Amino acid sequence: MFSEFLQYLFTGITIGATYALIALGFTLIYNASHVINFAQGEFLMIGGMATVSLMSMGVPMLLAIVLAVVLAGVMGIALQRLAIAPAKDANVVTLIIITIGASIFIRGLAQLVWGKEFHVMPNFSSDEPIQIFGAVLNSQSLWVLGVGAVLVAILVYFFTRTMTGKAILATSMNKDAARLVGIRTQMVLMLAFMVSALLGSIAGIVVAPITFTSYDIGIILGLKGFVAAAIGGLGSGVGAVVGGLALGVVEAMTAGYLSSDYKDAVAFSMILLVLFFMPRGLFGAKVVERV
Amino acid sequence: MNGTLSYYTKKFLAITAAVLVAMSAQAADPIRIGSFLSVTGPASFLGDPELKTLEMYVEKINEEGGVLGRQLELIHYDDAGNASKARNFASRLIRSDRVDIIVGGSTTGATMAAVPLIEQAQIPFISLAGATVITTPVKKWVFKTPQSDRMAAERILSDMESRGLTKIGLISGTGGFGSSGREQTIAVAREMGNIEVVADETYGVSDTDMTAQLTNIRGTDDVQTILNFGFGQGPAIVTRNYAQLGIDLPFYQSHGVASDSFLELAGDSAEGLRLPASPLLVPDSLPDSDPQKAVVQAYKSEYEARWDSKVSTFGGYAYDGLRLAVKAIETAGSTDKAAVREALENIQGHVGVTGTFNMSPDDHNGLTAESFRILEVKDGSWTLVD
Numbered sequence: 216m217f218s219e220f221l222q223y224l225f226t227g228i229t230i231g232a233t234y235a236l237i238a239l240g241f242t243l244i245y246n247a248s249h250v251i252n253f254a255q256g257e258f259l260m261i262g263g264m265a266t267v268s269l270m271s272m273g274v275p276m277l278l279a280i281v282l283a284v285v286l287a288g289v290m291g292i293a294l295q296r297l298a299i300a301p302a303k304d305a306n307v308v309t310l311i312i313i314t315i316g317a318s319i320f321i322r323g324l325a326q327l328v329w330g331k332e333f334h335v336m337p338n339f340s341s342d343e344p345i346q347i348f349g350a351v352l353n354s355q356s357l358w359v360l361g362v363g364a365v366l367v368a369i370l371v372y373f374f375t376r377t378m379t380g381k382a383i384l385a386t387s388m389n390k391d392a393a394r395l396v397g398i399r400t401q402m403v404l405m406l407a408f409m410v411s412a413l414l415g416s417i418a419g420i421v422v423a424p425i426t427f428t429s430y431d432i433g434i435i436l437g438l439k440g441f442v443a444a445a446i447g448g449l450g451s452g453v454g455a456v457v458g459g460l461a462l463g464v465v466e467a468m469t470a471g472y473l474s475s476d477y478k479d480a481v482a483f484s485m486i487l488l489v490l491f492f493m494p495r496g497l498f499g500a501k502v503v504e505r506v
Numbered sequence: 507m508n509g510t511l512s513y514y515t516k517k518f519l520a521i522t523a524a525v526l527v528a529m530s531a532q533a534a535d536p537i538r539i540g541s542f543l544s545v546t547g548p549a550s551f552l553g554d555p556e557l558k559t560l561e562m563y564v565e566k567i568n569e570e571g572g573v574l575g576r577q578l579e580l581i582h583y584d585d586a587g588n589a590s591k592a593r594n595f596a597s598r599l600i601r602s603d604r605v606d607i608i609v610g611g612s613t614t615g616a617t618m619a620a621v622p623l624i625e626q627a628q629i630p631f632i633s634l635a636g637a638t639v640i641t642t643p644v645k646k647w648v649f650k651t652p653q654s655d656r657m658a659a660e661r662i663l664s665d666m667e668s669r670g671l672t673k674i675g676l677i678s679g680t681g682g683f684g685s686s687g688r689e690q691t692i693a694v695a696r697e698m699g700n701i702e703v704v705a706d707e708t709y710g711v712s713d714t715d716m717t718a719q720l721t722n723i724r725g726t727d728d729v730q731t732i733l734n735f736g737f738g739q740g741p742a743i744v745t746r747n748y749a750q751l752g753i754d755l756p757f758y759q760s761h762g763v764a765s766d767s768f769l770e771l772a773g774d775s776a777e778g779l780r781l782p783a784s785p786l787l788v789p790d791s792l793p794d795s796d797p798q799k800a801v802v803q804a805y806k807s808e809y810e811a812r813w814d815s816k817v818s819t820f821g822g823y824a825y826d827g828l829r830l831a832v833k834a835i836e837t838a839g840s841t842d843k844a845a846v847r848e849a850l851e852n853i854q855g856h857v858g859v860t861g862t863f864n865m866s867p868d869d870h871n872g873l874t875a876e877s878f879r880i881l882e883v884k885d886g887s888w889t890l891v892d
Contacts, residue, residue, distance in 0.1 A: 222717060222718065222721045223717075223718050226715050230715055326546065331550040333551075333742070333767070335771050335773065342774070344752070351717075351750055351752065425715070426714035426715075427739050427742065427771055429739070431548075435712040436714075467715075467717075468718075470718040470719060471719075471721065474707075475708050475709050475710065475713070475718070476680065476708055478713075479710065
């Protein structure tokens with residue numbers, strides 16, 4: 216009994232950590248621009264696919280990962296420069312639609328370059344699963360959790376302790392005022408897109424050994440990440456993490472104790488319940504307009 | 507002067523004649539073969555090799571002079587695995603492209619969405635999807651090339667029985683293929699009487715972890731063997747989770763994973779699992795007396811030379827579909843739809859990649875469970891067990 220519960224919990228936490236990493240990417244761009252970047256899932260795909268294809272060309276794993284992350288970062292900048300920036304003063308909904316278009320474009324490109332097959336990435340460390348009280352944990356899950364924790368810590372530090380992080384927050388609160396105090400808002404936005412692309416691609420790389428990777432993996436994972444971000448309260452880093460973990464654990468428990476048929480239904484009921492009782496999500500900040 | 511004129515006149519006449527001959531050759535309308543396949547989307551691993559196969563052999567047949575002296579023309583749409591798109595494309599093929607025959611429908615969902623239109627328009631249709639419902643009960647205009655999932659279930663359960671495994675833990679995908687396979691497995695087990703499905707779990711087509719379901723099955727009393735029915739990346743994840751959990755029971759997969767790319771995805775964790783599959787996966791292990799050996803080897807080498815990627819059973823379904831269509835048109839001697847349908851229904855002893863087809867008015871699939879071979883994964887590759 217206990218070992219089963221533990222198994223579901225491990226499963227849930229692993230999937231949940233993936234969702235959390237994706238949700239963090241959404242959060243970052245939302246914080247900077249109030250845009251929900253639906254191309255976030257594509258960065259995830261780029262990370263995984265680029266690493267796999269570089270490795271198949273004989274590039275050592277670590278270098279392949281670094282190059283893939285750099286590639287994703289460049290694409291993040293390109294997305295902001297070529298698609299978001301030219302739209303200038305367009306309203307948020309328009310910008311969100313642009314990100315959906317960009318996502319379809321990137322996916323199409325990936326399909327041309329890499330084909331439609333699923334690809335495998337080896338585990339970072341050993342293939343031997345870890346036994347804990349009769350439940351097993353894939354060693355890759357520890358990588359997902361560890362990398363997730365480090366990224367969260369870096370982000371928290373970045374937003375609360377660095378000027379650049381604060382500049383991003385300031386831009387998000389009031390673009391014009393931020394510009395008046397000397398923040399180069401276009402630069403800040405570009406930075407936000409780049410960092411969230413980096414985040415997405417790292418998430419894609421650490422989960423690829425578990426989920427496999429293909430040109431369209433970003434759709435489903437991106438959607439789940441968005442649900443996690445919404446549960447946690449868009450814009451809250453802690454919320455993204457808690458939302459992701461909660462979603463993953465609820466899914467795994469439902470699959471284990473009820474039936475996997477209800478798993479997605481339970482996830483969506485969860486977002487409805489949270490939004491019904493706490494419209495800003497679990498950790499959503501109250502909006503204070505200072506005039 | 508006169509001489510030169512007549513020279514030019516001759517030349518002019520000769521050119522005119524040549525042009526007329528060329529035009530009349532072109533004037534023979536091509537035979538239009540319609541197709542809708544899941545070339546992109548979650549079932550792209552079906553549609554992609556299917557389309558490649560169709561393109562390649564339509565080209566090849568045309569180079570060899572076509573069928574009935576006419577060229578073949580492939581009109582193709584990508585339904586992305588979406589049933590309602592499939593229905594729209596089938597309608598477009600029938601109404602505006604006015605095709606002579608349809609070879610396509612990668613998934614059961616797409617096929618079944620198009621069936622009512624096809625029955626209504628009375629056009630011969632060869633589906634490339636697996637589920638039993640497509641040809642049972644027999645629909646007048648609908649044929650299919652893959653063995654049905656029922657035959658796969660029969661083949662798997664009888665192999666289990668011969669190894670003394672009678673209590674099955676079943677796990678299946680919730681997609682069309684998995685859920686139909688699940689129903690058939692349960693039905694076949696009930697008919698066989700001595701085999702019992704003791705656990706029954708499912709997973710979504712895009713799920714990335716099936717540990718919870720497998721833990722449940724492992725926790726079920728008396729379970730002796732586990733069978734996974736599904737396709738896509740799901741079964742590969744199930745296989746990996748199975749190995750990670752260290753489950754020590756004989757493991758079966760369905761023919762939905764019968765491709766070399768599955769071995770790549772599942773890696774070491776696939777070791778020892780068994781599945782029913784087309785002989786296409788083990789062409790060289792087939793005995794020389796096997797009539798399919800030559801056909802299978804030819805298809806495999808031609809496909810791999812042309813596309814520089816591994817063959818899959820799914821492309822084989824398209825190969826058989828196109829060959830059956832061509833054979834029926836040749837037998838009928840025209841593209842008259844009723845005659846082609848009649849000819850299709852009476853094809854006997856046609857050796858294809860998937861099996862030997864013996865169609866009849868009661869059987870629009872024409873294959874038996876024996877056309878499946880039981881394979882086992884040994885040292886990372888397929889070996890023929892039975």
